[in-house]
Amino acid sequence: MKARLLLEDGTLFEGTAFGSEGRSAGEVVFNTGITGYQEVLSDPSYCGQIVTMTYPLIGNYGVNRDDFEAIRPWVSGFVVRKHENTPSNWRALSNVDQLLKQYGIPGISGIDTRMLTRKLRQHGTMKGLLTTGAETLPELHEQLGVTRLARDHVARVSTPHIYRSPGAKERIVVVDFGVKLGMVRELTSRGCDVVVVPHNATAEQIRSFAPDGVLLSNGPGDPQDVPYAVETIRALLGEVPLFGICLGHQLFALACGADTGKLAFGHRGANHPVKELATGRCIITSQNHGYTVIEDTIASTELEVTYINNNDGTVEGLRHKYAPAFSVQFHPEAAPGPYDSNLLFDQFLELIHQFQSGRAAGQRFAAPAKITETPVTPPAPAAASAPREGELVYAQK
Structure with a gap:
């Protein structure tokens, strides 16, 4: 199924739909994280926003029960370069497509997310309309033009x-x-x-x-x-x-x-x-x-x-x-x-x-004179803080 993303400056992206069918409007933003798409989707701070992931492959480790930051996802739409529908991770219980379908959130893949990110960096975030429908382009422009973004997030x-x-x-x-x-x-x-x-x-x-x-x-x-x-x-x-x-x-x-x-x-x-x-x-x-x-x-x-x-x-x-x-x-x-x-x-x-x-x-x-204290020697990690499988560890030198 085809999906389209129209920006308020008139730029139109056409790609492949995943997630829910339908239409959703929101502020189009981008996230530069390489991992963590499940936490991004469920972060309430993204309420009312259509989130673009700059990392090209999203969905490869699926969706699990542990990494939610809220009881449900809050994004208005999800934009990726490539969507992986068959995750490979022992913790995965479902995939991103199923999660978005469950909560009525449309997604689009197969577009040039680098171009979209450059546009947002150059001109700032802007209002957008993400749809899987068959509306004509003039109809989409009209719908986007009359859409007012909510302020009660x-x-x-x-x-x-x-x-x-x-x-x-x-x-x-x-x-x-x-x-x-x-x-x-x-x-x-x-x-x-x-x-x-x-x-x-x-x-x-x-x-x-x-x-x-x-x-x-x-x-x-x-x-x-x-x-x-x-x-x-x-x-x-x-x-x-x-x-x-x-x-x-x-x-x-x-x-x-x-x-x-x-x-x-x-x-x-x-x-x-x-x-x-x-x-x-x-x-x-x-x-x-x-x-x-x-x-x-x-x-x-x-x-x-x-x-x-x-x-x-x-x-x-x-x-x-x-x-x-x-x-x-x-x-x-x-x-x-x-x-x-x-x-x-x-x-x-x-x-x-x-x-x-x-x-x-x-x-x-x-x-106090300062809020934080910088230890001279980083403490040795305790056994209880050992990373879970699939979790990135950031080490300080």
């Missing part, structure tokens, strides 16, 4: 109900703006008592759980589309340690008086270099975002920059000078990606301990 992907993953240690309230399961896994693996609340939970509701810390999760779309979250963060700032990731990072910045703006084509992939300003150390990170904190707006706030992107110099991390709060634009839980920044979850827990110790002593919290 956070409300669509967030949990409607409060749920808990019990633990014996610190209680962490996760505000779900589109949380990836990897973040919950990282907290529960450290023994935390995790309570996940909806995107529109109020400060009073969050306080009712007596949290030791609050994690502001990732999520889709423009941070300025969720002003209620900014007010909630502002109300909690200084009362309890805060850790923002991706969209949570941008909302934290807005709550502190900084501003955000849209990037031309965003950062989406698992190999983005980020520099920690306090140490000069460079880490490789997993990223998925189309918006950024505008650096020029930070000077008038009580924030300071902790990380920058080595490719384009954009802000990748912030901390508050006086309150126990910090944030990063990248994904320390990876999934998929390198584990260079995974220690940020440990540093969040250490920040909680510092805050509690100071409060018990009647002292005002003082932000």
